[in-house]
Amino acid sequence: MRVLLAPDSFKEAASAEVIAQAMARGIMRGDPQAECRLLPLSDGGEGLTHALAGTLHSAETVDAIGRPIIAQFGFLGNKHTSRTAVVELASASGLERVSPADRNALVASTFGTGLLIRAAIDAGADCIVFGLGGSATTDGGTGLARALGFHFLDTAGHDIPLGGGSLVDLSRIDDSEVPDFVKNVPIVLACDVTNPLTGPEGAAHVFAPQKGANAAQIELLDQGLANLARAIMQYNGRDIEHTPGAGAAGGTGGGMLGLFNATVKPGIELVLNLAHGREACAWADVIITGEGSIDSQTPYGKAPSGIAKLAQSQGKPTIAIGGTVTRDPHTVEALNETGIVATFGIAPGPADLTTLIADTERNVEITCAAIASTLRVASATAVTAATSPCESV
Numbered sequence: 236m237r238v239l240l241a242p243d244s245f246k247e248a249a250s251a252e253v254i255a256q257a258m259a260r261g262i263m264r265g266d267p268q269a270e271c272r273l274l275p276l277s278d279g280g281e282g283l284t285h286a287l288a289g290t291l292h293s294a295e296t297v298d299a300i301g302r303p304i305i306a307q308f309g310f311l312g313n314k315h316t317s318r319t320a321v322v323e324l325a326s327a328s329g330l331e332r333v334s335p336a337d338r339n340a341l342v343a344s345t346f347g348t349g350l351l352i353r354a355a356i357d358a359g360a361d362c363i364v365f366g367l368g369g370s371a372t373t374d375g376g377t378g379l380a381r382a383l384g385f386h387f388l389d390t391a392g393h394d395i396p397l398g399g400g401s402l403v404d405l406s407r408i409d410d411s412e413v414p415d416f417v418k419n420v421p422i423v424l425a426c427d428v429t430n431p432l433t434g435p436e437g438a439a440h441v442f443a444p445q446k447g448a449n450a451a452q453i454e455l456l457d458q459g460l461a462n463l464a465r466a467i468m469q470y471n472g473r474d475i476e477h478t479p480g481a482g483a484a485g486g487t488g489g490g491m492l493g494l495f496n497a498t499v500k501p502g503i504e505l506v507l508n509l510a511h512g513r514e515a516c517a518w519a520d521v522i523i524t525g526e527g528s529i530d531s532q533t534p535y536g537k538a539p540s541g542i543a544k545l546a547q548s549q550g551k552p553t554i555a556i557g558g559t560v561t562r563d564p565h566t567v568e569a570l571n572e573t574g575i576v577a578t579f580g581i582a583p584g585p586a587d588l589t590t591l592i593a594d595t596e597r598n599v600e601i602t603c604a605a606i607a608s609t610l611r612v613a614s615a616t617a618v619t620a621a622t623s624p625c626e627s628v
Contacts, residue, residue, distance in 0.1 A: 236610060238262050239519035239546075241274040241512075243538035244282045245527040245558055246369075247331060248595040251275035251282040251538075258523060261600035265607025274515050276524070276538040279425035279502025280368025281331070283323040284309045287364065287509050294354035297347040298332045299371035300339060301397075306347070308355045311364070311509065320360035324348050324484050325369030328378075330446060333371045338447035340456065341400030343372040345487055349382025356420060363422045364509070365491070366502065367484040373399035373443045373456045375432070375463045376490025384413035385494065387466075399439075399485065400452070402459025408470040408494075422495050425502035427536040430482030432475055432489040433461045438482035446485070460486045467493035503541030516546045521610065522553040523603065529557035529578050534569035547574030556581055556602050558591065579606065 240258040244251045255273040262269050277283040284291065288309020298304050306327040311317040325331070327347035330338075355363060372378070377387050378397050386409040387395050387402075395401040410418070431437050439448070439456035448456060463486070464476035473493045475481050480499045481489030491497040507513070516522060524539040533555075534540045543553035553575050560580040561567070570578065581598040582591055591598070 236266060236268070236614060237270045237272070237518060237520045238607070239272050239274060239515050239522045241276050241515070241522055241524045241538075241542045243276050243278060243524075243526040245525070245595055246281065248527060248558065248592045250285065251277060252285055253596060254525065254599055257596040257599040258603045261603025262607045264600070265604035266611040269607060272515060272518060274510060274512065276510070276542060277323075277366065277502065277506055278368070278427040278536060278538045278541065279366045279505070280427070281323065281325045281329065283364070283366035283425060283502075283506065284321045284326060286506055287311060288321045289317070292354070292358060294351055296327045296350040296354075299328045299343040299345070299347065300333060300337060301344070301346070304332070304347070306351055308351050310360070318359055319362040319364060320355035320358070321364045321366070322348070322351055322355055323366035323368075324487060325366070327351050328372050329369045330371040331369065335447070338371060340373055340443050340446045340448035340452050342396070342398035343446065344374050344378030344397040345370070345372050345376055345485075346378035346382050346397055349379035352379065353383055356417065361420060363420060364505065365422050365424050367424055367426045367488055368502070370484040370487065371446055372487070373439055373446060373448070373460070373485035375399065375402060375460050375486035376484075376488075376494070377402065377463065379487065380490060380494050383417050385410055386412065399456045399459050402463050403455060405459070405462050405466050408466050419496050422491060422497040423505065424480070424483075424488055424491055424497055424499045425505045426480045426483045426488055426499050427502040428483050429479040431477045431479065432464055432481035432486050433457055436482070438486040441482065442485060460489070464489065464493075501536055503536060503538050506538075507541060507545055512542060512545055513549075516542070516549050516551055519546070519551055522546045522551055523556065523606065524553055525556040525599075527558045529555055529560040529570070531561065531563065531566045534566065534573050539575065540570070540573040543574035552576045554579070554606060556599065558582065558595065
């Protein structure tokens with residue numbers, strides 16, 4: 236049996252690469268004769284760099300609240316043969332970088348991600364695959380843009396402070412210090428959401444609460460993003476406010492589309508294409524995928540549904556595992572339609588969240604061992620049935 240192990244990360248528990256390795260250990264416990272191929276995935280958020288990059292580089296930068304950190308970017312394939320860099324916003328400006336007690340929705344900034352992009356360009360990148368997702372910010376990407384030379388000015392011509400809370404004071408955008416090669420470098424945004432920049436379904440209302448924003452701050456951030464859209468319209472005539480995906484990563488999607496040579500592609504489709512997912516599915520007999528929560532969002536642009544659809548197109552079944560798994564009939568039906576034929580929760584029984592997170596790798600391994608044992612028995616039974624003579628009744 237050939238098994239393709241293609242999980243996303245289990246957020247706050249383990250990376251996609253670590254989950255895939257735990258899956259492999261479990262498969263080999265359940266069926267020592269199995270062949271495994273690991274394909275850690277990302278839908279554009281955490282793990283994109285490790286999913287795609289052939290070479291990794293470290294750079295000094297800052298996190299979302301300005302503390303010095305070391306973060307990574309990469310190059311597709313070999314740096315000597317590829318000049319396409321992979322940068323994920325979560326690497327520098329991610330929510331997981333900032334503890335709940337330190338989160339500040341009004342001042343959190345993407346400035347550190349801009350430093351990471353500049354490091355990639357300085358290292359020779361002439362194209363960038365940029366993962367949106369997992370941000371601690373709602374600044375519309377203005378911090379990122381500032382790190383690359385843009386100025387965001389108030390009515391007095393002074394730079395407004397970093398963070399989404401100051402965008403209500405933005406009057407105009409100045410690009411006089413932005414090099415042409417920075418303005419023109421092609422940037423492909425890997426994005427798994429279609430939210431607009433503002434409004435009830437926009438960046439502030441939908442995503443800012445998890446970043447520490449209260450009701451009053453959400454309204455202020457939404458007003459600031461609307462003001463950013465107005466300033467970009469005045470700056471270059473681009474209308475970003477209602478563009479699908481503009482609300483991704485606290486509005487960074489909109490800022491990138493408005494200020495840079497950027498285009499949007501569905502994250503998991505982009506990853507599967509660049510990671511040769513079709514060839515991997517063709518090799519496999521069965522695909523096992525997973526993410527932290529298999530829920531109502533999973534069928535719509537998430538990594539498990541993306542790999543399942545690709546496998547389904549080649550007649551291959553997909554099994555999904557998760558820290559939690561919904562049993563809602565409508566979601567289960569939607570999962571089945573993507574090609575996911577069965578779902579398994581990894582929790583061994585009642586336990587507190589801290590314990591479950593700490594035991595994630597072990598629980599993944601145990602679950603995959605059980606799946607492999609079941610598949611091995613089913614395969615042996617099918618062979619026996621096929622070779623045994625039939626008796627007529």
